[in-house]
Every structure is written in structure tokens, then in C-alpha cells.
Amino acid sequence: MNRRSATAGLGTTGALLGVVAGLIQATVGAGIPELTGDKLAHGALGLLTTALAAVAGFAALRQRKAGLSVLSRAACSLALIGPGLLCLTTVGRLWYLPAALLTTAGVLTVDSWRDTAAALVRSGPRVLLTALAGCEVLMAAAGPALLMVVGGLGAAALVAAAWWRTAPRSAVLALVLSGTVPFGLLGWTALVPLVLAVLALLLSLPLLRGPVHDGARALRTR
Known part of the structure; x- marks a missing residue:
């Protein structure tokens, strides 16, 4: 398995687990506060988590496409790392594993940090x-x-x-x-x-x- 396939696999798995976590928060989050962070707006936070996980999943699937530009890979990295960290505040402990998978995939998405920084400046x-x-x-x-x-x-x-x-x-x-x-x-x-x-x-x-x-x-x- 090459790096692109591994990145896509990690990101897709994390996104699927994230969707499940979001749906759990939206439906039964009030009953398991120790796992979902004891939030008030369970439904809204669950739907937000599901939407962000879907964005991360799309970015993960893009890793299988050859010839992505440096900026495209940077955008995919952000779309993986952003939800990976943000949703720690929306579904609590249910997000620990998706966070690890998505953040790792986001880091692996970038081929060259120097080239990425130069493209972002432009x-x-x-x-x-x-x-x-x-x-x-x-x-x-x-x-x-x-x-x-x-x-x-x-x-x-x-x-x-x-x-x-x-x-x-x-x-x-x-x-x-x-x-x-x-x-x-x-x-x-x-x-x-x-x-x-x-x-x-x-x-x-x-x-x-x-x-x-x-x-x-x-x-x-x-």
C-alpha cells in the first residue's frame, strides 16, 4: 500500500467513525453525557459534527486522485485536520479515535511543507x-x-x-x-x-x- 492509499484509508475511516459519532450525539447524546461531553445542544452539535466529518471524508477520498496541486493538497489537509480537532469540542470522548485518524491523515496529505508554505503565501x-x-x-x-x-x-x-x-x-x-x-x-x-x-x-x-x-x-x- 502506497502513501496515498494509506492516507485515504486513514481519513475515510476517521470520517466514517466521525459520522457515527455525530449521529450518536444527535440522537442519544443526552443519555451518555460522559461520552459526548455533557453538551446542551445535542442535536445541533451532532449534525454539525456529521457535516464536518463528511467534509473530511471528501478530502480523504480526494487523496486517491493523481496530480493534485500543492494548494489542493493543503486544502485537503486543512479539511482533515480542522474537523479532526474542532469536533473534540462537539462530541467529547466519542471523537478521540476519529481525531487521531483524521489528524494523522491530514499531516500525511502534505508532500512538502516548504512548497506548501510558498504556495499559501502566493x-x-x-x-x-x-x-x-x-x-x-x-x-x-x-x-x-x-x-x-x-x-x-x-x-x-x-x-x-x-x-x-x-x-x-x-x-x-x-x-x-x-x-x-x-x-x-x-x-x-x-x-x-x-x-x-x-x-x-x-x-x-x-x-x-x-x-x-x-x-x-x-x-x-x-
């Missing part, structure tokens, strides 16, 4: 906008169900705005606004959602002005 605005999307998910994870849904959809919109390279400027702007304004309105009593909206708009300016020289064109895995 795509600075896109990477930072994606990081803001991750921050929005983290903020939403601790809130009520409606905030979690809006935060999750908003984060997806920011990621789309960052990496949809052929999108017209109006679509990029619409995605950024839809990814931040509803979340900011729901969390209007706090300052952080408003700061997130301002930062997202500032980071989207280079994307609205024209093409950004990004690392997607650079360095492909051998």
Missing part, C-alpha cells in the same frame, strides 16, 4: 479569507442551533468566494456579504462578528479588483 488573500471562514465556524459552534446553521452556511459562502476563481466580481461580493452579514446580524450584541465582516470585505478587495497571482499555478506534486 494565495494570501484567498487563504486568509478561508481562515476567517474557519473562525466563523468556531464562533458558531458555541452558539444556539440557528447561529450554528447560519455560521456554517456563511463559512461555506466565504470559502466559495475565496476559491471560485472564475466567479464574476458581483458573485464574489454577494458571497462575502451573504457569508458575513446574516451572521453579524444574529450576533449583533458581540463585536467579533462585525470585525469578521469588515476583515472579510477587506480581504475580498484584491479578488474584486482582478486576478490574484496564486499558488494554484505553481508546484504540482510529482
